Amino acid sequence: MAARSVFRSGLFNDRVAIVTGGATGIGKAITAELLHLGCRVVIASRKAERLEAAAGELSQLISPSSAASITALQCNIRQEDQVRELVASTLRLHGRIDYLVNNGGGQFSSPAANMKLKGWNAVIDTNLTGTFLCCREVYRAWMKDHGGAIVNIIADMWRGFPGMAHTGAARAAVENLTKSLAIEWASSGIRINSIAPGTIFSKTAMENYKELGPMIFQMAVPCIPAKRLGLPEEGTIFSKTAMENYKELGPMIFQMAVPCIPAKRLGFPEEISPAVCFLLSPAASFISGATLKVDAGQSLYDSVWEIPDHSSWPAPPEGENVGALRELMKKLKHKL
Numbered sequence: 001m002a003a004r005s006v007f008r009s010g011l012f013n014d015r016v017a018i019v020t021g022g023a024t025g026i027g028k029a030i031t032a033e034l035l036h037l038g039c040r041v042v043i044a045s046r047k048a049e050r051l052e053a054a055a056g057e058l059s060q061l062i063s064p065s066s067a068a069s070i071t072a073l074q075c076n077i078r079q080e081d082q083v084r085e086l087v088a089s090t091l092r093l094h095g096r097i098d099y100l101v102n103n104g105g106g107q108f109s110s111p112a113a114n115m116k117l118k119g120w121n122a123v124i125d126t127n128l129t130g131t132f133l134c135c136r137e138v139y140r141a142w143m144k145d146h147g148g149a150i151v152n153i154i155a156d157m158w159r160g161f162p163g164m165a166h167t168g169a170a171r172a173a174v175e176n177l178t179k180s181l182a183i184e185w186a187s188s189g190i191r192i193n194s195i196a197p198g199t200i201f202s203k204t205a206m207e208n209y210k211e212l213g214p215m216i217f218q219m220a221v222p223c224i225p226a227k228r229l230g231l232p233e234e235g236t237i238f239s240k241t242a243m244e245n246y247k248e249l250g251p252m253i254f255q256m257a258v259p260c261i262p263a264k265r266l267g268f269p270e271e272i273s274p275a276v277c278f279l280l281s282p283a284a285s286f287i288s289g290a291t292l293k294v295d296a297g298q299s300l301y302d303s304v305w306e307i308p309d310h311s312s313w314p315a316p317p318e319g320e321n322v323g324a325l326r327e328l329m330k331k332l333k334h335k336l
């Protein structure tokens with residue numbers, strides 16, 4: 001990974017940042033750019049091996065004259081004691097925490113009706129409670145008395161998040177949490193903002209959806225009049241082998257989003273990290289409680305979620321307008 005930045009080198013000299021999920025995807029790009037700018041970065045997530053590998057790789061980018069450094073600390077942000085330990089270890093190591101980037105998170109894809117409570121809770125605990133715990137601990141242990149800047153990575157959930165309702169709910173909650181904390185902690189000199197990425201391609205993000213292929217069958221159900229998949233003996237679609245054929249299709253989901261993105265291409269982690277650096281930097285000194293969408297306008301445009309044609313809604317109230325439309329349609333039908 002080659003770190004580039006539009007910002008002045010040395011911008012974050014002597015500053016200390018915690019980046020959760022900093023070993024992969026978007027988090028790795030954020031870490032690389034912060035290092036490039038001279039920051040001392042602590043990356044934190046669950047998988048120790050992946051953390052160490054990323055720290056090794058990213059440390060190669062640091063020039064010998066730089067003040068930057070990288071440390072990997074294992075932490076499951078869902079565990080209060082582990083978050084407390086992450087913050088305490090960072091302070092033991094570096095003596096300060098200027099920045100927190102709550103990037104660690106994720107979800108699985110599933111229609112809401114199929115979600116188990118355990119799965120729902122896993123996503124809420126990770127994305128909402130994990131973010132809250134990290135914010136609260138850095139505040140209590142350092143920022144309350146010294147100020148700082150926090151960036152929360154959320155998602156494009158402005159029109160709900162069909163197919164990932166749990167994460168939509170959690171991210172909307174984090175957006176609101178950001179606003180509350182911006183006010184509660186303003187007097188400590190803390191700025192806190194969110195970034196809502198569009199569809200951002202990385203190898204690790206893609207791998208998370210590798211099992212999604214078979215869901216394509218399930219997604220077809222609303223379009224089938226019988227409201228269930230056909231069986232092989234009925235001459236229709238569903239069989240274990242047919243499903244197996246689609247196992248590799250999950251990652252294609254990212255590519256399928258392209259027509260819904262005004263830029264007509266996917267975003268990349270290196271297009272999120274400059275926005276994070278900006279919000280952490282003095283250039284954003286008057287920005288707090290805000291959300292920056294980094295999505296090439298995707299949230300203003302189309303949705304990947306298809307609603308099949310149906311006539312399940314109640315009829316509209318009878319009256320002159322419904323009557324007028326009915327007459328119009330009758331006339332048009334004659335003309336066609």
Ligand SMILES: CCCCCCC/C=C/C(=O)SCCNC(=O)CCNC(=O)[C@H](O)C(C)(C)COP(=O)(O)OP(=O)(O)OC[C@H]1O[C@@H](n2cnc3c(N)ncnc32)[C@H](O)[C@@H]1OP(=O)(O)O
Nearest residue numbers: 105106107108109110116118119122123126199205208253
């Ligand atoms: C469809 C659009 C695609 C484009 C998407 C673009 C927008 C967003 C992109 C991204 O966010 S990319 C980032 C992707 N990275 C991640 O999501 C990584 C982090 N993810 C996780 O850690 C997990 O997915 C998790 C959901 C938070 C689960 O954490 P946990 O460690 O607790 O996992 P488990 O113990 O395995 O699962 C607990 C529970 O959750 C349910 N569950 C988990 N995976 C699935 C699944 N694939 N399908 C259905 N249900 C799932 C399940 O109930 C698990 O419990 P059990 O039932 O297995 O006992």
Ligand SMILES: NC(=O)C1=CN([C@@H]2O[C@H](COP(=O)(O)OP(=O)(O)OC[C@H]3O[C@@H](n4cnc5c(N)ncnc54)[C@H](OP(=O)(O)O)[C@@H]3O)[C@@H](O)[C@H]2O)C=CC1
Nearest residue numbers: 021024025026045046047076077104105106199200204205
């Ligand atoms: N890619 C995209 O299109 C979008 C991504 N996002 C969000 O951006 C963030 C980064 O995603 P991205 O880089 O794409 O995908 P990745 O899967 O590469 O990153 C997710 C990171 O979160 C870490 N993580 C997950 N659960 C925990 C946990 N309980 N404790 C600590 N760390 C955890 C993972 O590390 P580990 O498994 O080692 O714990 C991993 O490093 C996520 O919050 C994601 O949901 C939002 C919108 C769009």
